[in-house]
Amino acid sequence: MLSKKMEKAFNDQIKWEYYSAYLYLSLSAYFQNLGLKGFANWMDVQFQEEQFHARKMFDYVNEKGGRVMLQAIEAPGNTWKSPLAAFEFALNHEFVVTKRINDLVTLAQKENDHASAIFLQWFVTEQVEEESNFGDTVNQLKLVGDGGGLFMLDRELAARVFVPPAAA
Numbered sequence: 342m343l344s345k346k347m348e349k350a351f352n353d354q355i356k357w358e359y360y361s362a363y364l365y366l367s368l369s370a371y372f373q374n375l376g377l378k379g380f381a382n383w384m385d386v387q388f389q390e391e392q393f394h395a396r397k398m399f400d401y402v403n404e405k406g407g408r409v410m411l412q413a414i415e416a417p418g419n420t421w422k423s424p425l426a427a428f429e430f431a432l433n434h435e436f437v438v439t440k441r442i443n444d445l446v447t448l449a450q451k452e453n454d455h456a457s458a459i460f461l462q463w464f465v466t467e468q469v470e471e472e473s474n475f476g477d478t479v480n481q482l483k484l485v486g487d488g489g490g491l492f493m494l495d496r497e498l499a500a501r502v503f504v505p506p507a508a509a
């Protein structure tokens with residue numbers, strides 16, 4: 342079973358993962374509107390990744406006999422001043438997610454909840470990849486500026502596909 346504190350913390354994080362999905366779908370719409378379909382695709386794949394994260398946590402809470410209580414999701418931003426600003430915003434969002442996951446692990450340890458601490462290790466590792474993925478694109482955007490390189494990068498980001506981690 343889950344302690345009430347853990348149950349609440351997981352419910353809050355499920356909401357955060359769905360908020361992340363919503364934010365990336367909004368970023369996908371932003372890039373679609375700019376005519377950068379590769380960037381839009383990349384964000385759309387990220388939208389799917391975040392739903393996977395939320396669902397993984399949702400299933401765990403149920404498996405542990407906890408009660409999932411879905412919460413209202415705030416509206417994400419809709420516009421950014423440039424593709425670089427949009428990716429920097431997303432990278433900063435991922436830093437916040439990483440801190441939240443770390444806080445969850447700390448809480449699990451305090452609650453002497455070893456199962457949750459082990460479950461959360463997947464998310465700890467996943468956040469390393471998330472920060473690296475967003476950080477790479479931020480760096481590439483800084484290098485290419487607003488010129489033709491942006492369209493080359495757009496073509497590269499068009500190749501990203503969603504692969505459910507369990508099937509990978």
Ligand code: FEO
Pocket residue numbers: 358361390391394435438471
């Ligand atoms: Fe679910 Fe991007 O962290």
